[in-house]
Amino acid sequence: LSADETNPPGKDTPAGGPTRGRRLRLAAGIVAVLLVALAAQTIHTRTMYAKLLRTEGDRTELDPGLVSFASGQAKAVIAKDCASCHGPELKGDPKRGIPNLADADWLYGTGRVSELEQTILYGIRSGHPRTWNLAEMPGFGLPVPSLKYKTPPLTPGQISDLVQYVRFIGDKPADAAAAARGVKLFADTGQCFDCHATDGAGDEAIGAPNLIDDIWLYGDGSPKSVFNSIAHGHHGVCPSWVGRLKPGEIRALAVYIHHNAAKAPPPGAAHAAAPQQREKQS
C-alpha cells in the first residue's frame, strides 16, 4: 500500500487498514463484477431461450443441455402456476379430475412436446378460440345432458347398465345381463362410441378418455364413481397461458413435462382391446 492508501493512526480506521478511497474502489469493483455476472447470466438465459424456441419442439430432447435448461426454467413456472392444480410433482388429482402429467397416459395427443405446447398455449375448454373443446362428457342423469350434443337423458337403470358394460370391456367383474343391455346404450342411445370409440379405447385426438385401461381421470373406476361420471358429466378446464406466460416459458414447460413423464404405462394399464374387438382380431 502506498502511504496515501493507509490511514494514519488515530483516524477513523485502524492503523494500516484500507482507506475510504480504497474501500470505495473495492465496492465499485465488486458491484462491477456482479453487474457483469448478471449481464452474462441474462445473456446466457436469453440465448438459451432463443435456442430452445428455435429448436423444433420434438427435437429438443436430443440436446441434453437444452432439456436441462428447460427443466430449470420450468420448475419455477410449475411452482408458480401449475402446482395449484397438478401438484408440485404434476401427479394430478383424480378426485378433482386433474390429470397426472407424470405418467405415460395422455388424454390429448401422445405427449409430444409440440402437442403439449399447444395445450399449454390454448388450454382445455378455456374459452380461447384455439382451445381443445371438441369433446365434452354429457351428464346423462340431467334433464339436458349436453348443450353441445343432442342426446337424451338416461334412466338410473340405463346408467347402471352402462356402468356394467364399461366394467365388462375393461376386464372387470360385471353383471353380464346388464352389460349386454349396456352395449346398445353405448353404441346407440347414449352415443358413447362417438367419443370413446367403438371399443371404448377413447380418442386422443379429441381428449376422450380410454375406458378400457385402468387409468381414471375422475375417481377410482369403482361402479359408484363411473355412475357419477355418466350421470353428472364432466368438463374439466385448463386455462390458456398464451399472453400470460412467455413463449419461452411455455416451451420450457412442454419440454420438461415431456421429459419428466414416464415413458411406459404402469403395469396393467396398457391399452387393452375390448372383448368384442379381441374376438374380431382373433
Place this chain on the structure above:
Amino acid sequence: VTVKTDQASAADDTSADGLPRVGKRLSQVNPTRSLLLMSAGALLGLFIAGFGLFTARGSTSNAVPPEDVALVNNRPVLVSDFVAQAEAEAAMPFGEISKAERRKVLDSMIREELYVQRGLELDFPSSDPDTRTALVAAVEQQVAADVTAQQPTEAELMAYYEKNKLKYSSDGTMTLHELVLAGPADAGALAKAAQAVQALRAHTPVEAVMAKYGLKESGRVNDGEEFYFAAKIHLGDKLFNLAQALPSGAVSDPQAMPDGVHILAMVKNTMPVALGFADARENVFFDFKKAEEKKLQDADEKYLRAKADIQIAKEYR
C-alpha cells in the same frame, strides 16, 4: 464552426496547386450547402415517414423473434401454431413434412394473417356475427382468466358450500305405477278408484287390481326407475308433487284429471339426501368458479358500460 474572414477563407480554399481544399471548406459556413443539406434531410425525413405511414414495411424489424415463424406487418405467426397447422394438414409429425409442404402451410398462414388484417381494416368484426361471437367469448375468457388459473382454497370452498348447502344433494329417483281409470272423473269413477286404492293398500297385486277395476297403466312412467326430473316431466307438476311425498310402497288417493282418475302406486322412492362437503366437492368447486367468473364479468361489464357513451332511442328506453 470557426467563422473566418473572407480573405482568410479564400486563402484556405485553395491549396498550393490552386485546387479547393475540401476538408477546410467543410468547416466553413456555406449557406448553399447548408440549404442543400437541410433540404436533403427534410426529403429523407419525408421519405422515411411516408414509407412508415403508407407501407407497413417502414416500421418492421428484420429480426423474427425465436418463438415466431414469421412476422406479417409485425404481427407474429407462432412457430407452435405453424407446427400444429402443418401436422394437421399433412397428418404426419412435423419432422417428416417436406420443406415444400411446410412452405405451403406457412404461405397459407401468412395469407390468412393478411386477410385478417385487411378484415380488421374493413371493420368486418362490427358486422360479421361469427366474428362478433368469437370476440365476445374471447373477452369473457380474458376477463375470467385469473379465476380459471387460480385455485380456490379448501376454506373458500367450504365457506361457499356452507352458504349454498341446499343446492347439494344426491339425485332423487322413483319407480312407480301410474294407473288410470279412463273417462269422466265423476262421483262413480272416484268411488270405483277409491276401492282400487283400498285393494292396492291391502297389498293386492297391481295386475289383479287393474284387471278387477278396469285400470290401465298411463305408460308415462314405464321406464322403471327414473330420476326426479324425468318423473316430473312425465307426470306433470301436480302428480309429481304428489308422488314425491309418497314413501316406497305407498298408494296415493284417487286424483281427478281431465282424462280420468289417476292413482299412483309408489314402488320405490329414493329421496335426495343432502351431500356432505366431501361428496359435493366437485360440484362446489365448479359452482364456486362459475360464481367467481360471473362476478368478474359483471364487474367488467359495469365498467365498460360506465365508460361508454350509450344512446338509446327514446321509444326503446
